[in-house]
Amino acid sequence: MRSVLGDRRALLILLGPALLVYTLVMLVPMGWSLGYTFFKGNVIEGFTFDGFGNFEKLWHDQQAHSALWFTFKYGVVVSVGQVLCGYLLALLYVFVLRKSSALIRTLVFFPVILPTVAVALMFQKLFAVAPQNGLANTAVEALGIHHGDWFASGGGSFLVLVVMDVWRSMGFYGVLIYAGLLDIPEETIESARMDGATGWRLIRHVVLPLSWPVVLASAVFSINGTLKVFDSVLALTNGGPGSDTTPLTLYMFRTAFSYGDYGYGSTIASLLTVVCLGVSLIIFRFSRRDPTKG
Amino acid sequence: MHHTLKHRSPAVLAATSALGLLLSGCGGTDASSGGAKEYSLTINDDNHIVQQELKTLSTGACKAQNTALPLKIQTLPISNVDQKVQLLAGQNALPVQFAAGGTPALTKTLDRAGQVLDLEKTLKDLGVWDDIEPAAVTTVRNLYGKFNVMPYQFNIEGIWYNKKLLADHHIAVPTTYDELVAAAAKLKSAGVTPFSAAGKEGWPITRLISGYLYRELGPDALQAVADGKAKLTDPAYVKAAQAVADLGKAGYFGKGVGSIDYDTGVQQFLTGKAAMFYMGSWELGDFNDKAKNKVGASGIGFMPFPTVSGGKGSADQIPANVGLPVAVSAKAYDSKVGDWLSCTAKNYGAGSLKDQGTVSGFKPNGDTGTLPPLTRQVQDTISKTTTSILWFEALFNTKATETSQTNAAPLVTGSLSAKDFMKKVQADLDNG
DSSP, X not given: OHHHHHOHHHHHHHHHHHHHHHIIIIIHHHHHHHHHTTEEEETTTEEXXXXXXXXXXXXXXXXXXXXXXXXXXHHHHHHHHHHHHHHHHHHIIIIIIGGGGHHHHHHHHHHHHSOHHHHHHHHHHHTOOSSSOOHHHHHHHHTTOOOOOGGGSHHHHHHHHHHHHHHHHHHHHHHHHHHHHHTSOHHHHHHHHHTTOOHHHHIIIIXXXXXXXXXXXXXXXXXXXXXXXXXXXXXXXTTOSTTTTOOHHHHHHIIIIISOOHHHHHHXXXXXXXXXXXXXXXXXXXXXXXXXXX | OHHHHHHHHHHHHHHHHHHXXXXXXXXXXXXXXXXXXXXXXXXXXXXXXXXXXXXXHHHTTTHHHHHHSOXXXXXXXXXXXXXXXXXXXXXXXXXXXXXXOSSHHHHHHHHHTTOBOOHHHXXXXXXXXXGBOHHHHHHHHHHHSSOOSBOSOOEEEEEEEEHHHHHHTTOOOOOBHHHHHHHHHHHHHTTOEEEEOOTTTOHHHHHHHHHHHHHHHOXXXXXXXXXXXXXXXXXXXXXXXXXXXXXXXXXXXXXXXXXXXXXXXXXXXXXXXXXXXXXXXXXXHHHTOTTTOSSOGGGEEXXXXXXXXXXXXXXXXXXXXXXXXXXXXXXXXXXXXXXXXXXHHHHHHHHIIIIIOOOOSBOOOSOOOSOOHHHHHHHHHHHHOSEEEOOTTTTSOHHHHHHHHHSHHHHXXXXXXXXXXXXXXXXXXXXX
């Protein structure tokens, strides 16, 4: 083995193709995109150098600010929802359903494999008020809550979006955390029980600390996915009403491809990259902390 | 050292050639510079009329041209038109004919980049320039600066009304804006939805703003904004948005207007669920379609947007346009495309009237059949129109257009004030 890895030719042959493909499909476009941030113009008429003009524009752009704020708001609420619901589901599988959880696990996991667009269309119809009253809307009205058109206000649209995305992905986090919970030795839980820890205390002081690494992994997964949300917003609300549910990704897409401003679109993309990087760093730093000493 | 180099070079060579192959693959080939293999048309999917009529021509009057260069239609949602056209233009891969984008601004950009065929010159060279209606030529020039789109449609816009619903509630056809509002109030209290409007698309609502603006401030109202002489945030302009917001506040657009899409809007009106419908005459095709129109073509009337008391505009200034028009790629043009264009110019006008019951910008040469009464009324109105006006976003850039149309529903549902609506659109005009 040592002799193979010591041979430069072997290294080149083994790593070369992968490195080449990675460079071509990842690094070159990334560098290219970064380069665009200093230009203005469009693909039809060509580009002109604009220095830091795009960054200055970003600094003052109200729409970018509200898109950034929406991205954070959505990321935090949906990530918390996903991980929390996933954790509760995992607890349900392990402690309540035990060995008979397979069917429920499959059913709850099912929405994960459905296409986002199909799910979004379904939720549009569920919460619609016109031309027909949707099922979910009828159910909510039966409870005495008359919300009116959910998609007419930013708040209503946001709520439907959160419910949809949590419903869509909680099965995945449920299974992920379930795998983590299975790793906790039965004896540890047994001895905790004998010491008198039950219910909430058992979970808070024994189960949660022992499953903390998998919770953190889920959180990293979740927040990085939700910060880059695109398809579910596009299909459900198309960023509306107005631009109330427009995240950075959708704003970037529109700017680059609908308004034909590649330079500014790339600038928004680089902001998104910085945000994702920053959030990941914060979570990793947080992960070093021992949750039992909080 | 020599040893290492000697052995490394084949690998380096392989890597370099692989890179070269990949790059040449990315570059693409410039297939569209003349010599098109198909008479391709990329068009928004809600535009059935042009698709159907070109298909009819391809098996009828233009059969020979179709054999030489077969017609191939690709459709896409209207909201994706701009994006697709820009991307294809950037790669020099525009189809022979393409929907010219949601805003004239984009067509002008394409034209500056040499992508759009100068149709005035081409049609004159082909000897078919006289087959174009002069009114259509003027309208296209107003919008695009020169004649560079095919006027497959020539539309006027106004309010269509359900004659029976108005008569049942003893409402005379409104001629002033105040009468229109009073009629809406009467209909609403009788449980009839006064206006059907596609809030999801937004433009059927912003058309009402421009309608009000033109009646209040005269036919130059939006040109003044384009020239920077006025701003949408000026009180007179905000007043128009406020008037439309008030219609929404009073519930005159019915429930969930933001979720109503174009087809649902049409359906609401044609099934008698709504009394009035602001729309262009391109909808004549559906109005004359017995299967779709449950109200019956004779049950529908047309009124121009009513006048605003004390306003500078008049009701005979009618919004006219050439629909979302179709431009021809300058790079894909060759003699076979020319044959298609001249055959189209000669035969489209009559075919459009006869088969679709809609008016186009081509002169109807030959048999047009017996025209349905609504189509005749539209033709009459077109011939009597002295000044034509444009729609709200006609002179806006792409971003301001989208902002205007996506915020139309919030404006009429009350989540966005008239002032903020105009402020948002003006901001995009200033930055564009």
